[in-house]
Amino acid sequence: MRTEEAIAIGILLTLFFLVSSGTATIHVPDNYETIQAAVEAASLGDTIIVSDGMYIENIEVNKSLTIRSENGSNSTFVWAKYPGYDVFNVTADHVAISGFTAEGAIGAAGISLLYAEYCNISDNHCTYNYDGISIANSNKNRIANNSCTANLLAGIAIRSSANNKLSDNCMQDGGIWVESDSIANYTHEIDESNTVNGKPLYYWNDVADGRVPDAAGQVILVNCTNITVEGQNVNNASIGIAVAFSSDVAIRNNICSYNTYAVLLKYSSNTKLNANVMVENGILIQGNSLHDYMHQIDTSNTVNGKPVYYCKDVDGGRVPDGAGQVIVANCTNIIVEDQNVNNASIGIAVAFSSDLAIRNNNCSYNQFGILFEYSNSNHIEHNTVNANSLDGIQLRSHSNNNILAYNSANSNSGAGIRCFRYSNKNLIANNTAKNNTNNGIFLDESNNNKIYSNNASNNDDNGISVCLSNNxxxxxxxxxxxxxxxxxxxxxxxxxxxxxxxxxxSDNGIYLDDSTTNSIANNSCSNNGDKGIALKYSATNSIANNTCSRNEYGIDFFVAANNSITNSNCSNNTNTGIYLSYSSDNKICDNDASNNVNHHGITLDASQNNEVVGNTVDSNLQAGIVLVIASENIIADNTARNNGYSGIYLGDSKNNSVAGNSANSNLQAGIVLWTSDDNMIANNTAQNNGNNGICLNYSSCNNSIYLNNVVDNTVNANSLNSTNIWHSPSTITYTYSGNTYTKYLGNYWDDYTGTDSDEDGIGDAYYSIGRDRDNYPLMMPWASYFK
Structure with a gap:
């Protein structure tokens, strides 16, 4: 009983707190100068009221709020500060946005709902964006009384979302775009109060046996059968007539102009198209089975005054000249050549077909120039696919063993050539893919392709991009x-x-991110704005015989492990030849990292267990090899000469092995240790350096320094506030003057003046190094003791 009473009292207290605390009203710009600042300061459930004016910002709404203008969208304007981002990006439930003009997000949306539910977007004007309003992975929202005009793709775009309600929205020069592979995401409440270009939008779901009324602004049929769409004039509606998950639809005698797609057939079958006139747009068929491509489309349908050739179930033959659009489904041995199919949404579309020859065609100013799905062993050669809104040529959905050669795929807004969704074992050779907004050539989830002898230059993104693709x-x-x-x-x-x-x-020549076991060999990666070759979060890659000169950095690793860099030229870079940070277990062997302009030949920064062996690091502005906060590395058999500061430098580094190196003729010192402990410095030559042969500064202690030749330096050794061991840590067996000895061995100093009375090759007196001393100085260079 007491427990129940306690619970009841707790509930009452909670309700009292919630009611008494209430919600706040925040005014912009009175309380905060920007809408974003007000959002960040607000608590759940608060209301933000925005006064008249122009606000230039991108607003992230990540909590349940009401955001409204004081006097409506004709008085309150929000312009995207960054046009690639949404003006309003809503990622929380129960958000209300009303009374704004949201404009200028040409790469995103005026108002975006992303993973948001129960939101209310009303009385806004969204213009000059990519999408006016975008609804993605968001359900049960209300979109009402908005005006969406002059957006690049759609007035309202709905992607992978369900059960949204749209009413009284006015869309001009762009309609509704619904995108999903699931019929569940086409379940929305969209009535005829929504208009496109002043005419009603007909969004029919689960309708059988009917005719769409005349004068539609846009037609979308979902899960419908035996519907007739005729006599419509649907222009500038994003998609004029969309048929999804439907069958036995008749589309005839319509005029569809200036849409992204005149007719979309998605996961539908047995659609009949007759006598449709399409101007600067065409037909797109989508599906993942042959059944989805089985339609009746005759040549009475025209694109730009020329017939649509829909080839279905044909073996052999040639598509007649003068096509407005070419669609090939379930065909073999067809030739499509010398066509000029421009402004047709998709110039040439091929599905479930093989052994086709697609050659000498001009497919420009479409969405896709040439599109292949589920099609194998075709030849796509000598085509011009320029200035398309998406990709020049795209192979997708298990399109394998095709040959793409000698095509011109330039100035497309997507990629020049793209292999997508498991399009494998294709040969892409001798193509030009230049000046594209996206990548020149793009492999996305596609394996075992050969990309040979293409020109992928001058693109706004990358030349060749490989994503989630192997072998x-x-x-x-x-x-x-x-x-x-x-x-x-x-x-x-x-x-x-x-x-x-x-x-x-502008950035890197070659870049690997989260990629393993790749071979990067014999590439020329010079004059790039950042790195010649860069690896990030990548392992077990081989980098060999590359030229990486005149970049900011020659080769750069960040959090990279078990990779190798061999026989590469990393000289004449602005910063450093080879740079490793937070990287381990890499091998850097036999490279030339010389003449780097502002810094070093090779740098290990916060890196462990790497091997730097056999490299030439000469004439760098500062040091040949640098270790900073680095441990357990091996620095061996390198040549570090004529550098502006030192040959080899260790700063705040421990337990490294520096052995067998030549650190000669450097401006300041051969080998420098700065606050570095417990390192081994052995078998090196430090000769003819401007200041010190070996220099230990600022409490560099417990280092073992032995069997080094320290010759002809201004000061052979300097130890400042440091205590070290200047001889071998244990006895060594050696030969001197024909006799064999087992003793501790120190270093060879050319300015040692002591004697060797017992002729064992070790001086009788110690060699003084500040507070330190070498108790076993050698009488000859160390190599003489091991012949």
């Missing part, structure tokens, strides 16, 4: 002058990147 062979390509990377691998393994030229790119 591809990328050779002999030009990937120059791109705005980001020449060649990039994202989460991609076991690829070969060989004999490519990746020069003059």
């Amino acid at each position: 591809n062979d990328i050779r002999n390509n030009l990937a120059n002058d791109n705005d980001y990377y020449g060649i990039v691998l994202w989460s991609s393994d076991e690829n070969i990147i060989a004999n490519n030229r990746a020069k003059n790119n």
Whole structure:
């Protein structure tokens, strides 16, 4: 009984607190200058009222709020500060936004709902965005009384969302765009109070046996049968007539102009198209089975005054000249050549077909120039696919063993050439993919492709991009002058990147992110804005015989492990030749990292267990090899000469082995240790350096320094506030003057003046090094003791 009473009292107290605490009203700009600042300061349930004016910002709404203007969208304007981001991005439930003009997000949306539910978007004007209003992975929202005009793709876009209610929205120059592979995400309440270009939108779901009324602004049929769409004039509606998950629909005698797609058939069958006139748009068919491509489309349908050729179940033959659009489904041995199919949404579309020859066609100014799905062993050669709104050529959905050669895929807004969704074992060779807004060539979830001898240069993104794709062979390509990377691998393994030229790119020549077991060999990666070759979160890659000069950094690793860099030229870079940070267990062998302009030849920063062996690091502005906060590394058999500061430098580094190196003729010192302990410095030569041969500064202690030749330096050794061991940690067996001894051995100092009375090769007196001393100075260079 007491427990129940306690619970009841707790509930009453909670309710009292909630009621008494209430919600706040925040005014912009009175309380906060920007809407974003007000959002960040607000608590759940607060109301933000925005006064008249222009606000230039991108607003992230991540809590339940009401945001409304004081006097409506004609008085309150929010312009995207960053046009690639949404004006309002809502990621919380129970958000209300009303009374704004949201504009200028040409790469995003005026108002975006992302993973948001129970939101209310009303009385807004969304213009000059990519999407006016975007609803993605968001359910049960209300979109009402909005005006969406002059947006690039759609007035309202609904992607992978369900059970939203749209009413009284006015869309101009763009309608509704619904995108999903699931019929559940087409379940919305969208009535005829929504208009497109002043005419009602007909969104029919689960309707059988009917005719769409005349004068539609846009038609969308979902899960319908035996519907007739005729006599409509649907222009500038994003998609004029969309049929999804439906069958036996008749589309005839319509005029569809200036849409992204005139007619979309998605996961539908047995649609009959007759006598439709399409101007600067065409037909898109989507599905994942042959059944989805089985329609009746005759040549009475025209695109730009020319017939649509829909080839279905045909073996052999040639598509007649003068096509407005070409669609091939379940065909073999068809030739499509010498066509000029422009402004047709998709110039040439191929599905479930093989052994086709697609050649010498011009497919420009479409959404896709050439699109292949579920199609194998085709030849796509000598085509011009320029200035399309998406990709020039796209292979997707298990399109395998195709040959793409000698095509011109330039100036497309997507990629020049793209392999997507498990399109494998294709040969992409001798193509030009330049000046595209996206990548020149893009492999996305596609394996075992060969990318040979293409020119993927001057693209706004990357030259060649490989994402979630394995075992591809990328050779002999030009990937120059791109705005980001020449060649990039994202989460991609076991690829070969060989004999490519990746020069003059704004970022890196070749870049690997979260990628393993790739071979990067014989590439020329010079004159790039950042790195010649860069690895991030990547392991077990081989980097060999590359030229990485005249970049900011030659080769750069960040959190990279078990990789190798061998026989590469990393000279003449602005910063450092080879730079490793937070990286371990890598091997850096036989490289030339000389003449780097502002810093070092090789740097290990906060890195462990790496091997730096056999490299040449000469004439760098500062040091040949630098270790900073680095441990357990091996620095062996390197040549570090004529550097502006030191040959080898260790700063705040421990337990490293520095052995067998030549650190000669450096401006300041051969080998420097700065606050570095417990390192081994052995078998090195430090000769003819401007100041010190070996220098230990600021409490560098417990280092073992032995069997080094320290010759002809201004001061052979300097130890400042440091206590170290200047001889071998244990006895060593050696031969001197024909006799064998087992003793401790120190270092060879050319300015040692002591005697060797017992002729064992060890001086009788110690060699003084500040507060330290070498108790076993050698009478001859150390190598003489091991012949």
